[in-house]
Structure formats: C-alpha cells, structure tokens
C-alpha cells in the first residue's frame with residue numbers, strides 16, 4: 059500500500075517579491091487586499107478562533123450539516139464516479155471540503171485529487187491536516203488565486219478536456235472579493251465547459267444598510283468574538299509593525315446599487331495621528347484621519363446572484379438556501 063504521506067504534496071506559487079510589491083501598492087493606494095488578513099500566525103489564529111467560537115460554530119456547523127445532508131446527493135449526481143479534481147479556492151480550515159470529500163468517498167467516488175488552495179500558509183497547513191485521513195491524493199497549493207502564476211498552474215495541470223474539475227469557493231469567500239468582475243475573470247481563466255463551480259454567499263436579509271449595520275453591531279457583541287474587528291488589523295500589527303496607538307478600526311456599510319441587491323461592509327484602519335511608515339526601504343506618510351481599507355464583505359440578494367452569473371455566460375444548475383447562506387452550483391454554458 060502506498061504510504062499516506064507520499065499522497066500529500068505542497069506547491070508554493072507565492073513569490074515574496076510580488077507579495078512585498080502588493081503590500082506597497084496597497085499602502086500607497088490606502089487599500090490592502092483582504093488576503094492579507096489571514097496571513098501570519100496572528101491572522102490565521104484569529105480567523106480560526108472566530109471559526110471555533112462555540113456559538114458561531116453551532117450556527118455554521120448546523121448550517122453546513124443541513125446543507126450537505128440535504129443536497130450532496132443531488133449535487134454529486136453531476137460528477138463522474140471515477141476521476142474528479144477538487145480545487146478549493148481560499149480553503150481556510152478546509153472543514154467544508156472535508157465533509158464533501160468524505161461524502162463522495164463513502165459513496166464510491168474514486169480517484170479524487172484534492173487541491174486545497176490558499177494565500178495563507180498557516181491556513182493551508184490546517185486544511186491539509188484536516189484532510190489527512192481521506193483516501194484521495196492531496197496537493198496543497200500556496201497561491202494567490204488571482205495571480206498569473208495560479209492561472210498558469212491551472213492551465214498546466216487541468217487543460218485535459220477529459221478531466222472534470224469541481225472548483226469550490228466556500229465560506230462567503232466570493233463576497234470578500236472587492237471586484238466581482240475580477241473574480242469572474244479568474245473563473246473564466248480556470249473553468250472548462252465540463253467543470254463545476256460550487257460556492258456560497260451570505261444571503262442578504264436586510265432591506266437597507268441601516269438595518270444591516272444594526273444587526274452587524276448586535277452580532278459583534280453576541281455571536282462573534284467582540285473583538286472581531288481587530289482581526290482585520292492583524293496583518294498591519296504583525297507584519298508591518300504598526301503600533302496599537304497608530305489608530306483604530308472602523309466599519310462602513312453601503313449598498314452597491316439602487317435596489318440594495320448587494321450590501322457591502324468595509325473594514326478600515328483609521329489613523330489617529332500622523333505616522334511615517336517605513337516599508338521595504340520606502341517611506342509612506344499617513345496623516346491623522348486617513349484610512350486604509352482592509353476588507354470588504356458583501357451580502358447578496360439570492361436572485362441577483364443567479365442573474366449575475368447567468369448574465370455572464372454561466373448556467374445555474376442548482377441553488378440551495380440554508381440559514382443565512384446561499385449555495386450555488388454553476389458551470390460555463
């Protein structure tokens with residue numbers, strides 16, 4: 059029998075130089091990509107602590123279990139029984155992927171090759187660890203899914219038209235991408251016509267941004283870690299050496315369209331004083347009152363998601379609403 063460890067490989071597509079350039083551009087334009095919230099032990103630990111918060115866990119776990127109990131049978135009918143690549147974009151702790159693959163393996167799907175993908179090395183390690191017991195082959199990919207290197211990796215490994223791939227983007231990762239059209243470009247770059255894309259977003263349940271904000275503030279104090287906003291500052295604190303007294307967190311909410319189809323929450327770091335930041339030999343001035351955007355989270359109207367994908371050349375094969383999440387299975391037409 060093949061040694062289990064030999065079934066696990068890790069590929070690193072992240073160049074440290076590119077990462078530094080990204081941060082520098084982010085600091086200069088006052089907008090850091092949300093992927094930086096999860097890197098470093100602090101970023102990863104805070105995210106895992108939030109996921110493992112018993113109250114949050116109960117809700118998330120209950121939703122996830124309900125979703126898979128009710129729908130995996132239906133969803134998996136689309137997939138070939140022998141030979142499937144599962145590529146988890148922004149895998150995080152990989153617990154949802156674990157449940158999906160356990161189900162497939164129990165139901166005699168064979169020759170599964172699982173590719174957990176994340177920008178955070180710390181989270182990728184957690185995801186791989188959570189998948190070790192599975193029968194499938196595992197190739198962990200440390201990558202920025204929006205990078206050319208990742209697109210090339212996909213082309214090099216998945217261009218065989220006979221192979222079916224299931225791309226996953228779970229845990230509202232789709233809603234974290236600031237630019238929905240940019241993420242569509244990524245998908246066009248990686249999906250072939252026989253591939254599937256399964257993702258979930260948070261379904262909007264407020265009619266306007268004020269209700270959303272009130273609910274968010276209430277949740278901040280009850281369901282989730284009360285210090286959760288701090289989570290978004292970890293990269294600044296750990297990797298850039300920002301001091302606590304440089305500034306504070308701020309959250310803004312707005313709708314991206316007249317009909318409130320998408321409500322967006324933006325997380326900022328606001329400077330309380332003038333600060334000169336030295337990064338990679340460059341000095342960047344931040345004036346008191348200036349802000350750096352650290353993360354977006356969008357909540358969507360269910361029908362809007364369907365028309366958005368249909369309007370961009372996708373076929374929606376299934377939509378499943380569970381609690382606050384909407385799961386969608388789509389493929390390119």
Ligand SMILES: C[S@@+](CC[C@H](N)C(=O)[O-])C[C@H]1O[C@@H](n2cnc3c(N)ncnc32)[C@H](O)[C@@H]1O
Nearest residue numbers: 093096148149150176177178202203228229231
């Ligand atoms: C909202 S979390 C969701 C994690 C997980 N899928 C879940 O359901 O709990 C977003 C994840 O995407 C990763 N991520 C964000 N932007 C990324 C990028 N450009 N490339 C690769 N991973 C990214 C983050 O590191 C994080 O693990």
